[in-house]
Amino acid sequence: MTQSTPAIRLHRATKVFPDASGGSFTAMRNVTLDVAPGEFVTVVGPTGCGKSTTLSLVSGLEPASAGAVEVGGVPVTAIPRNVGYMFQQDAVLPWRTVSDNVGLGLRYRGASKSDARSRSQDWIERVGLAGFEKYYPHQLSGGMRKRVALAQTLITEPEIILMDEPFGALDVQTRELMQAELLRLWAGTGAAVVFVTHDLTEAIALADRVVVMTAAPATVKTIVEVDLPRPRDVDEIRLQPAFLRLYRAVWQSLREEVEIARQKGASRG
Amino acid sequence: MTQSTPAIRLHRATKVFPDASGGSFTAMRNVTLDVAPGEFVTVVGPTGCGKSTTLSLVSGLEPASAGAVEVGGVPVTAIPRNVGYMFQQDAVLPWRTVSDNVGLGLRYRGASKSDARSRSQDWIERVGLAGFEKYYPHQLSGGMRKRVALAQTLITEPEIILMDEPFGALDVQTRELMQAELLRLWAGTGAAVVFVTHDLTEAIALADRVVVMTAAPATVKTIVEVDLPRPRDVDEIRLQPAFLRLYRAVWQSLREEVEIARQKGASRG
């Protein structure tokens, strides 16, 4: 893979779902987006516009209806190697303890039990779940389950990291800790990250580029380059004037889309 | 019910769960809180502290291990009448369409099919899901499912409204629209609301009082009275100096708790 090959390439990617009444529903239309290796891209867009669908195309879990989806220069037909995907829904294994869930990816990759255990212990501490190693998911709170999923995804050190609203269920402070943790990890590895969020502060604070998507069917509306210096202190950065300018730009762009989405919804109804 | 009877009364309510290794885990300890009819209380606290547990005690789904839980002056032994509870997890019926899901509470209360349908149609439009009436939950995005749950809960016009991070998965604008919708509905009915959120802006903008909970086991740490005038425009209110003062108070209180939570976690590990 030469330096110029994007880690992720979407070219006019389109996704059509069969619709409730036998017709079809276009969730994504002609989405074109390249993510370079080592780049951190955040995605914002009106609810229900097609953000999760975009991630599922990149992950290889759903095939595109039309257009090209490539990871590492190779068209996606199955799940690409070294992809990490943290789902929007609860996706940890209900029959595994926290410790086993976090170590799962390592075990799948052939790590020994004790090796997986010690490395997962480290991650459990990083996400602040020490003491809950032996708990089953149903014994955890929503935010704790999210953090298990986070550790589960990052422990395998994927080259492509897809995250779908990972920090939505966390309190402000924990969220900032997790953001810092994520940035630290990412800076070390040069992984390409696509990060979906509804929190614009988060979107700008973390990203190299913020992608604003249109209301369904999703296309790329604007891409806002975030030229803030790294390493960033997420807590402080949002007081800088450059940040506020970016915030307003993204906010404005998004607001238009939400309006469109609502009007569409109303006209459909 | 006289005016002085609180709509919800928790007195030294304690909840102990059996723990993973056969011991027990105290999720709430001696939580004492009264919510008056027509009062809007928001609850913030570190992730995993016991907020959802508190709601489940009030809803009658889980019995308290000790202490008193009363709704409308009556000890809670089963699900009290006229309670609405929007869960943190996805809880809509997967085998019902959006339209049927929203109308469910009405149908349970004996409304005719056509009546339920027309009233649910109204609510579907309010939450911006017009056009998706015939979709099944698995065909919706995470944020759309949340909005279905919202409509489902509010359509029955409950006197006690319990909401567990209802707007966490929505984009900023949609979230504001939903907040406004909720306030409008609540203002008309005089329902008591307990609203869990991680978004401090939201917590303050909506509330009469913000309850800050301690790290697990949850107790009430501080209660911040929000003396901002109503009706409030959520979008504008957060620029007022009074708001910023309140924000800082809550933030400070919460930050301490998160620190404690992290240290506890680390010492347990």
Place this chain on the structure above:
Amino acid sequence: AKDSAEQPVSIKIMVGGLDKVIYLPAKLTEQLGYFKEAGVDVSLLSEPSGAQAETVMLAGEVDGVVGFYDHTVDLQAKDKCVTSVVQFADVPGEAEMVAADKAATLTSAKDFTGRKLGVTSPGSSTDFLTRGLAVRNGVDPSKYTTVKAGAGSTFLAAIDNGGIDAGMTTDPTIAKLTNTGKAKVLVDMRTKEGTRAALGGLYPGSSLYMPCDFVAAHKQTIQKMANAFVRTLAFINTHSAAEIAAKMPTDFAGSEPKLYEQAINDSKGMFTADGLMPADGPKTVLDVLKASNEAVKAKADKIDLKRTFTTEFVKAAH
């Protein structure tokens, strides 16, 4: 294998209902210890359906079957050679029973038309006999309904609740029915006279038969076994029903030992004293089967009755 080279073998015999009185000599021989004394190792198995027992034998799973002689004729019509080695009974030991409330209108086999007649199972000896009776009395078998009524309790229940008008069965069912007055004997084939009157000759029933090639290959062993059986038949002839019943396992008597004893008493007469095939028996069987069995009817001319039984062993046992 030649006789001289023959190895002593252990014999497996499938009995078409170990507990049925008509097959009593099998278990009795074992109980009396005659097999051991004769120097053969015989194990008895049970299988309620005669045809199934034979299929198992032909498949080589057992060496002999205690069942009705008529099946050897039936099987020959299907190109399988099976030969009766010891003939336990020279009459079927069956009776056509008519339900008490039908006895007034159903007085002989001539009245079979339009009736529901019970047999243990279609294709069994009871079925052959019923058809034979009908044909001899001028009733075409298609004019009545054959009902699978089983034996024992199910048969009793069928008579009781009108499931069948009449039916062919053995002791102790016959005894039970007559004792309780629920049914009467219409045609009695438990005695020589009755059988002759019904079928025009003796109809040998209960017997031990084996595949022809097995018999040819194991003459010494079979001789020993025949010795044991002939001893048993003599024992039956010289002892009272009570003495015989005392030798049998208590379980066989069920909950009513008296009934069992009575059944043995009623059926004792049908056993041969010497294990010999009655002279006119095979021909009666062939006649009955010609009328009642499609396969036999089709090959009636080709059937060689001599191959269906042998008296070689029982004669030598004298």
Place this chain on the structure above:
Amino acid sequence: MAELVLTETPVLRAVRGPRRLRVHLTRLALVALWLGSWELASTYWIDPFFYSKPSAIWHKLVVWFTEGTASGSVWAQISVTLQEAVWGFVLGAVTGVVMGVLLGRARFLADVLAPFIKAANAIPRIVLASLFVIWFGLGMSSKVATAFVLVFFGVFFNAFQGAREVSKVVDDNARILGASRWQLLGTVVLPSATSWILASLHTAFGFALIGAIVGEYAGADKGLGLLIAQSQGAFDAPGIYAAMIITTVLALLAESVLTVVERRLTRWQPRQT
């Protein structure tokens, strides 16, 4: 293991056509292979007296359908057995679902009755069949009863477990929304247990047929069970196999009806790829 295509690459709609064809062709090939080798084996190596052969079975079927059987037209036999099986199936399935769902939701009743139901399930049905003949007579009811006891238990245990596996949060949600006990059963428990119940129904009709035939075995004047008994009595292996084939075809027909019902009832689920 090359055949074990785990559902990794979701298949597009358009691919369905040829895929279907491939499925049918493979099935056909399997049947042909099986019948061919059977015919060959029974002609040259094994004794058709025991194992019969396809051509003889086919001939038997032709005779039955054109000339009828010893106990009358083959359609009469089929219709008797089918009626018994359908009744047993319907009664057993309905009772099984109702009792399973009710006990699945009523802890105390379930705790009390569980050992009895489990014990009843262990009673050898073949013995029951002859007891039923004694209790209910030789008519249709004894066969329906036999079919019933075979159908009931499978359906019951699945409905029971299905009623217990209802997602807790969905159940809680419905109760908060004001569902009464019965509404909860109808709108949450039953739909959620549907896949469980359907899974058990797939085996149930087969069991109903078995029940009817076992019942006929224990005593009857008509039906496929009688045909089998007759064929066994007459050493007529082709007859045995022919009756078995008719039974099988009946079961497959019932199965296809069930599949249509299933598709309607599980419309809400994500389509499996």
Place this chain on the structure above:
Amino acid sequence: MAELVLTETPVLRAVRGPRRLRVHLTRLALVALWLGSWELASTYWIDPFFYSKPSAIWHKLVVWFTEGTASGSVWAQISVTLQEAVWGFVLGAVTGVVMGVLLGRARFLADVLAPFIKAANAIPRIVLASLFVIWFGLGMSSKVATAFVLVFFGVFFNAFQGAREVSKVVDDNARILGASRWQLLGTVVLPSATSWILASLHTAFGFALIGAIVGEYAGADKGLGLLIAQSQGAFDAPGIYAAMIITTVLALLAESVLTVVERRLTRWQPRQT
């Protein structure tokens, strides 16, 4: 309906003790009521010749256990039948789970084979039992085979459906985390299908016993099936019922073992209240 306590008010741990006692007492009362009315009825109204009576059955059991049966010690009969049933159960359950899970995940194979398996499921087992004697001989194997075919289908269909009901997002997650096919089967499909498989195993051992007994019916020199056949021939109603009771007790014992296993395997689930 007063009894139908839907699981509305979660029960605290402390209430368990007396609740358990109440369950046991109610059970006991039911058994006493049932036996008492049976004894009474058969003494005064119904014919014990057909229906037997508890005291006679008890007496029969005493005789069997002290003096033995016609074919030897009753323990020998039990051990023979139990061995056949256990083998049939183990083989049937293992094959059913393995095939069910594999086919549940392999669409093409499943599509091709489904009609065959459904057809096989409709074959009347009683006929099979007599065919098995011919194919496998009179020894234990033919009974094991009969038990096998009775166990297999129930387990198979449940394992199959269980493998299909795996939560899509959990499955996706495991695949993203790098699970190979086999790892996916072991860590996701099997655990998720566990309740399905366990539900089918609850009926399966009963079926295995039935299979063993039907097999013994088709020809045997030992076993509970033979005891039943013998009792039937001897009009010995107490014998029939006594043998049935022994079978039932065996099934209940197996059931209690299964319950222990079940509790271990489903430890991860929220405790049901």
